[in-house]
Amino acid sequence: MTEEIEQFETVLGFQIPEPLRTVHNVHRWTRLGNSDEESIRSIIARYIEYRRAIGTDDLDLLRTFRNNGNVECIIQYLRQSIRPMVVNTLDNSVVLICQPGGTDFHALASLFTSRQLIMFYAMLGEYFFQQVITQEEISGRESGVTIVYDLENFKITDYLNPYSPIMQIFRIGIALLQEYYLELLRNLLVINSGPIVRVFLQLAKVILLPKAFEKIRIISSSNMKERLLELVSSAALPSAYGGCWTEVDVENVNPLTCCTIRRPIEGKAPPCNIEAAEHVNLSAGKSYSAKISATKGQTLRWIVKTSGKTEFAVTLYDSKGKGEAELLIPRLTIATPLPDKVPEVGSVECKDTGVYGLEFRNVNSSFFSLKIRYGWVLE
Known part of the structure; x- marks a missing residue:
């Protein structure tokens, strides 16, 4: 099994991190990429970056x-x-x-x-x-x-x-x-x-x-x-x-269905006091980065309103002098179908002095142009 993993990594050109480095994952990724080396390499590289960014590595x-x-x-x-x-x-x-x-x-x-x-x-x-x-x-x-x-x-x-x-x-x-x-x-x-x-x-x-x-x-x-x-x-x-699985004395869980007991949905999204004053139009497949200079210890807060599906991330450019951008907020596709009621908002603490980026990409492959409004503040 170890030999199969090592051969797989040789084809990839990089090592798979633990605990993902298993023969069963090798087989799954091979199926997912339809046995195409370039597709498999891309899938695994994207997943490793995504997993690190969402904070589930450890x-x-x-x-x-x-x-x-x-x-x-x-x-x-x-x-x-x-x-x-x-x-x-x-x-x-x-x-x-x-x-x-x-x-x-x-x-x-x-x-x-x-x-x-x-x-x-x-x-x-x-x-x-x-x-x-x-x-x-x-x-x-x-x-x-x-x-x-x-x-x-x-x-x-x-x-x-x-x-x-x-x-x-x-x-x-x-x-x-x-x-x-x-x-x-x-x-x-x-x-x-x-x-x-x-x-x-x-x-x-x-x-x-x-x-x-x-x-x-x-x-x-x-x-x-x-x-x-x-x-x-x-x-x-x-x-x-019809089975014998029960949940006894588990808080907010139905003992017979073994599912959480839902609460009524009340309230609304909290307001955001940042103005989405900046505008950018992105044609299909195009990207844009709003670069922000910040000092260590500051907090970067943002608001985003978009007319369609948008890939969004926050990065720190070359804080370690290696010529690479560090992903701080995972690169995920978002949407703001209720832009005035529930805009995309968030914040990140600036752990180093440097240039931070609000990264946008139109994930549509053809014809569909995006209108993005955004704003940010440093506190």
Whole structure:
């Protein structure tokens, strides 16, 4: 196995950092890049940079996921399982239960910025990647993720408009998960779909890549529990669905569904006192960097309003004299579908004196021009 990894790294031209340096990851990245050397090299290099920027290099999410700042603010409004290492012994995958029904996702788009919501997806992806790597180390066999997606009481017709604020953000989040974690998905088991099953599949076909879409299994309500137990071991299936997994005395978790008990969504995004006075237009595929000279100890705060999907990051140029820009805020695609109510805002403490950059890129490949308004202050 070590020899296979070393040969793979020779082709890449760089070493894969621990704990990612496993033969199972080699196989996953090879499939993800369709065995094309340049594609594989690009995928891994982007992922390593992304993982470092979102701060999960040395983060033990199996222990800290629920209390992670990017998770804690969002998870309280959702219904999903949070226990790590729930292993489906039938196929060695780890299990996630999702219950979208009853959550007003439109309200989330008025409460959180797109970066906050997308960072939740990033943490969720990393959480399950860490579980998969851990299970592979324990078992010696390739693992993956099985998702049980319960559509009971989910008003899917409320989410058919692709231009609604939450759907714009949701599609960016799903695209992120598919870019870096697609090969982890083992099964997407859809239950309680009832008469909306066709609409769900139509929507899923638009949002998911073919490789993810083909993992969907629609479980009939007539023999749901029996069918689920053919695909998920009893210990990894909540008792509400016919298994024996329960959560006893876990705060804000339903003991039978093993999912978090959501809070009502209240309030709105806090106001920002920075004026978005600067303007830039970006044609498809073009980039722009707003350069800001700052002194160590200052805090750089910003506001961004954009007319469409924009890749945004914050960098520090050549602070160590190596001719390289250091990524301080991860390079993620964002959107501000409610620019006046929920603009993109953030801050970073300037750890060195130097030139900082607000980096923008139009991620559209053709024709679509972006209008970006932004502003910043140093405090």
